[in-house]
């Protein structure tokens with residue numbers, strides 16, 4: 618068991634970043650949240666406040682700043698894709714030191730952006746399975762009985778620190794397979810629940826033919842990208858998801874926030890085009906969600 622204490626920066630202390638920052642701070646690590654001035658002020662005064670089915674209610678004191686000003690051991694990048702370019706200005710590459718940079722955004726294309734901005738070898742692809750919502754600056758409500766990360770690098774010691782703080786961590790060898798395992802479920806879930814403005818139960822009940830077609834398309838793209846997922850396997854997972862579950866894209870649409878449509882749907886279409894796989898049903902869904910986002914704005 619490692620007893621070293623880390624200094625970890627969290628770029629975007631929202632649902633995901635706030636949850637990870639609070640757990641690591643509670644475990645004794647030094648946490649520096651990087652955010653806009655308003656959130657920085659709140660975090661300095663009140664810390665991160667968590668209400669979690671799994672971890673209980675607690676407040677964790679953290680540091681906060683608008684910019685990274687000293688080297689750290691790790692940086693979690695947990696902004697949404699729509700805010701990534703602007704947020705990266707808060708982490709100058711020359712200040713980073715030897716830190717690992719762990720993005721937990723959904724999608725695929727943010728990795729290339731980060732590997733342009735930072736030394737490529739320091740960027741470790743990650744995914745997270747969790748439902749955590751930022752209800753106000755510094756306030757996080759965590760509603761799943763799990764918070765499970767996957768990291769595509771042999772970062773055993775770092776993973777041990779995360780586990781000791783209460784997070785589930787699996788180390789993966791194949792970055793592309795790790796990202797596609799997540800996207801192959803997320804893309805149909807997000808696109809269909811957002812397009813039809815309904816929960817997963819209604820999607821699998823009333824929109825099943827469309828669900829099957831989209832699963833066929835997306836799993837064909839994932840397989841062409843080297844990940845052995847099948848439509849049958851994903852459908853059986855879909856059928857076991859709790860019925861009232863909504864996607865975060867749908868919650869963003871309901872709240873009038875920008876959607877990660879390009880990161881999630883756009884990524885599938887680009888990969889399909891690159892591998893010569895037709896994705897007409899997915900393309901139609903992306904176009905329809907985009908149109909309703911434009912109408913709402």
Ligand SMILES: NC(=O)c1ccc[n+]([C@@H]2O[C@H](COP(=O)([O-])OP(=O)(O)OC[C@H]3O[C@@H](n4cnc5c(N)ncnc54)[C@H](OP(=O)(O)O)[C@@H]3O)[C@@H](O)[C@H]2O)c1
Nearest residue numbers: 629630631632633652656696700704722723747748749751
């Ligand atoms: N939430 C989930 O359950 C979940 C699960 C799996 C994956 N994900 C993925 O994780 C990523 C993050 O999602 P999230 O739900 O955690 O988002 P979120 O709750 O909206 O949090 C994003 C955070 O980024 C901050 N931010 C926005 N612009 C910024 C900027 N320019 N500089 C610094 N910080 C900035 C926001 O600050 P303010 O607090 O000041 O607004 C907010 O704290 C997304 O790609 C999402 O798809 C989320």
